[in-house]
Amino acid sequence: MLEQKIPSKSFDYIVFITRPHKWWALGAIGVVVIAATLDQSTSYIFKLVIDAVEAGETQTALLWGLLFPVAIFLIQSMFRISGYFGMQWAIKTRKDGFDTLFNHVTNHGHEYFSDHFAGSVHNKIRNVVDGVDSLIPEILWTFINSFVAMVVTFFFILFVDVLSAGIFLGLIATLLVANYFMAPKKQLLSKKNAEASSVLHAHMIDILSNISATRQYARKMFEKRRIAKLTEVHHDTNKASWIYTEIMLFINGTILFIFGFTMFYILVSRWNDGDITTGQFVLVASLIGQLSGTLIFIGRAFNSTARTIGEVKEGFEELLVPFDIIDSKDAKPLNLSEATISWKNVTFTYGENRVFDEFDLVIPSGQRVGLVGPSGAGKTTFVSLLLRQHDLSNGEILIDGQNIAEVTQDSLRENIAVVPQEPLLFHRSIRENIAYGKPDATDNEIMAVARLAKAHEFIRDLAEGYDTLVGERGIKLSGGQKQRVAIARAMLKDAPILVLDEATSALDSESEVAIQQALHKLMEGKTVIAIAHRLSTLREMDRIIVLEGGKIVEDGSHDSLLQYDGVYSRLWKHQAGGFLQE
Template sequence: MSDTAKKNIYLRLVAYAAPYKWRIALSMVASLLVGGSDALIAYLVKPFIDEMIVAGNMQLAKLVPLLVVGLAATKGAARFIQMYYIRYAGQGAIQDIRNQLYGHLVRLSMPFFVRHSSGTVMSRVLNDVNLMQSVLSDVLVTLLRESTSMIALVAYAFYADWKMALMAFVVIPASAGPAAAIGRKIKTFSRRGQSAMGEVTKSLEQTLSGIKVIKAFGTEREEEEQFRRENAGFFRLICKTFRYDAASSPIIEVLTSIGVATVLWYGLYRVGSGDMTKGELFSILAAILLMYSPLKRLTRVNNVFQQALGAAERVFEMLDHEPEVVDAPDAIEMPLCRGEVRFEQVTFAYEDEPVLRDFSLVAPPGQVIALVGPSGAGKSTVISLLNRFYDPQQGRVLIDGYDIRKVTQESLHRNLSLVDQETFLFHRSIRDNIRYGRPEATDDEVVEAARKACADEFIRQLPNGYDTQIGDRGVRLSGGQRQRICIARAILRNAPILLLDEATSALDTESESLVQQALVNLMQGRTTFVIAHRLSTVMHADRILVLDQGRVVEAGSHQELLGRDGLYRRLYDMQFKDGEA
């Protein structure tokens, strides 16, 4: 990393601490007291040795207990103020970073989540931010305390005897080179270790999400081996970090021993020649020994800081990722629409191969448009583009004449209600899940939506009714029950445009019949797009579009398409012959 890039990261970290500057300032004042206490201890060694030990002044000895307690109380109080307020500031800054990161994350476009696994993203939000916490709390505490202590002790040592202090001080710049080299290695391996931790988190997240599949296929041992491999990769990298971290203290110990030995040899020579008293020698020696302790701790702090710097790079990398789909600078609020939808010569590709090619359709307000065709024909892509999860490479999508790229995404989604083929429910109560699209809805409106979705009966049979907590992703409910709650959520949303992507795929025959009738009632006066593989669910659509390889190959009513002997007829015959068999 270049020096400029490092400086930018430092400045960004400092910017997060700026709102807590007064607490940091108070902590710095307390740090001065801590550092001053250490320097005072070194200073008092001289009269203690010369006046009490050598001269035998017992009157001074009576003051020693009071002095010891007083110094300890002052230093203890200063340490408390320093540590509490700097950690408060550090934790506050970390909270701000995590909040900003989460807020930025949920605003990123769908392509980002396609390219990055949820485990990797979770690792950055949790593990990387936690590592950054050490910089803005523990590292700041140690940095302030040890820096002020070392400065105070160095100042006293030079004041007492600059020649001896200079001999000891040479060690400090001499240790800077090895410390910096070790820090760079730690940062490199720490960043790679955090990436490896992302893989571990991804493996864990996939296991928890797919535990039913793992159990069904009996692949526990294979998944365990996969997790062990990912964990071993992380272990190897983190051990390299430990190796360099462990090497830093012995190196500093050796260098400081040279400084102490030089000072001691020169000091004893001067005491022997009468140029210095024993008290002066021990006073300076105490200052130098006390000075090296902060130096060693600061070296360890640098190691921790380098680890956090690697984590900060990854966090800021995510924060700097710009959403692909954004509101135009002059985007307008789209009012509640009538529901006319147009696709005008839309071409779209996720990668290189187009999924939709020159796709056009017109859906008048209140019509039910069904999209059918083989898997991969582009049906769900139409829904994604209408939701503006992606923008087309060519062409445009309009609602009531508004190009959806020129309206705010918030106003666009107020006009849409989606029931996806992936039934997702939050680990909250059933009531909260149904109310998710309209938080202000009353309890009666929630119940009415559930009734229309044929969900009210089974909900009331649950232990806590609508207040039942349904577990992560709704694992306590059957697939059909989850889908009916998702339909109730869409019904309560009451948007002019309804999007049903395989909305009845998980329902049994009886529930499907009831929900189909509820959806027929719901569709009245609403523009509805229905995607379904089971053609029995789209027979009554006003218009059926048959897609194949991203193009509309047929369009018409159910009866019209049956009479053309095309792809729709072949799909129909395959399904109903299978049903008869």
């Protein structure tokens, strides 16, 4: 189920997510139909009691009267049974909803997450799941229950008076037509309100995630005003939605009053003329009274459902956009033997900027390559394309002769370990963050790589040791500590291809020397691509490639490039404190 295409319409999605649990859903619906039929039939029992009393049949009236509490018990029991079935239906679809949408969203490419707030995406998932979670009870105990009640009521009224039954049908038809024309605007207002809510919550999460910057720049009042504007927009959209809801309810109430008054007038006249019995009058009058409450309840449920559908629709519009990177239908797992990387006639355009144009490069298996160049030279894009975070405009990238566009994305990335410039840590324990490189790693393996990454010492000094929670994005750790954890994670992954993107940039000189020793050991037998502005970290590389404007301008060892006295030599001479001047 999780790999099927997800429908973008609320009720289609409910059917889609219900299929694995259809027997719970059908059971709940079936029991509700029986319970609703019995519930409306209690009015008929009253009719029988009254008719028996009028006829002087006391014994018969007593027997029918005793049937009433039995019917109430049966009705309540049936609704409780439907509650159990409905609960199973709702909670199982809620779980599948989270799993389905989370799996779908995580299949989006790098571009999607660059363009969308993480907080907004989370809010959309929650809105859809919560929305469907609230729609199921509405469908089951409001709409299906009420529909059955109206059908039973119609036949009872038809049994008593054909004209009243016709007016009843006119009431239902008028309400349906009126709400059919009012619903689209309600959904639109609800969608706008949901959008305003998502933007507000996303900005709040963004501010709270960067609260240190807010304090450092004394921008508390700036952010307060920013949030105030967003809350005002949310307030206005919410107000508009509520006002329209009350207008809809007023219109429904007016329609109900007009038709109800007409039906009562006809009934009183028929009873006064002796055309119907007192029991029949009580039957229809009680049914109309019950129906009035039901229709008012349906009106409110209809409005809340329209609001929920608007929120779900708004969520789907962001979550179900087409994937920018997908596996081909016949994609196979990447099968590595040597890890040779080849770029053949690669052209890549990002927006209007052509980053690479007919780019060619071969990195033999086991070679350690350093990438150097000023900002905008294409170094980061080089790594992104290797990880297939973007598809090429032309050409191909091969690993051991296999086009990375024709292998599964997971198998490609499983064979590449990355230590990024900004370490990516989860709000989990240090142990879990390191083990992310190998989820089934033992404690001994985790500690071994931590020692190699020179992280064991500071971890041991923490109060909770390896069980210490690092905070959101690792905020409880220093930059150097986070980078050591990231290096330990890459060491544990032990992939045949290693990418180091400024892997030691946050370390002090003493720590860097120690880490470099560990990295050299990690590099053994691997194909390595290292990006660094601190050129001293690349001296031991087998090969250094200098990029400018997406082209290779120099290619050679550290010593040979210094002797060449070209771009690399100038960059080396212009360094201050080991960093590249840009």
